Amino acid sequence: MKAALGLVVVLLLFVAFFLLISLEYPSASHAALVTFWDEMKWNLLTLVIDVFVVVIGVSYILEVRDDKKWEPARRLVSENGTLAIAWMTHAGYHCFKTEGVSPEHQHTQMRLIFLKKFIAHIQRFEESIHLCNAGLGKDLMPLATEAVWKMKQVVPIFNYLLFAKDTQSANEAVLYEVPKLLISEVCELGSRLGQLFDTKLESWMVVDSEQAVDSMLDFIARHHHIYQQGELPRGVKYNLLHVYDANMLRTVVGGDGISQVKLFTEN
Known part of the structure; x- marks a missing residue:
């Protein structure tokens, strides 16, 4: 700033000097x-x-030259991110799918296999971001960071619904909200990541967010004592109501007969 100001002052002095000379010697100054x-x-x-x-x-x-040098690293991050997000919808579908699933695969431990695979791909994606950090650039870096952040929010929400399945009790109820918007946002990020290097996914993967959401809704409908937000009947008597976090607690409607409320995020 000081250097620029000094240059301006010098130019002004030069102009002022030239104007004075022009007034004194017009012909010579013109020449x-x-x-x-x-x-x-x-x-x-x-x-x-x-x-x-x-x-x-x-x-x-x-x-x-810099783009060419870092292209393999960017491709790796893009592919890892696209695959991780595909595993989010794949896990969301298979963790909660009920129709046509054999009894031995209905157990929570079997369903958790898909969730653990999703978590492993998030970790792999995040590790590739850290390794290739310097070359991701102003476009890929914020996109990848946002994708990791939002996928990490999805994991405990999936866990909470599996927890609700194992908390089937006449004395306990679970309040749940299917994260439709969050899943949709993550899928949009996955689409943008995939387009960067035209990433191809296996044909057997469930990549449609609507299929994952429908699977979760069907799962809730088939299990007693799990209520979606806004559907908790007034006057029901439960010793304990499980809610996901304090934000959900502030929006609880109904449930006049609830004796105690517990936050899942504090387990």
């Missing part, structure tokens, strides 16, 4: 100005060419 401009215009043209070649041309070449 000097014509000569100055004849010499200066070629210098300015040379300067413009230098700026274009050096600043723009060289910068472009360096940027292209």
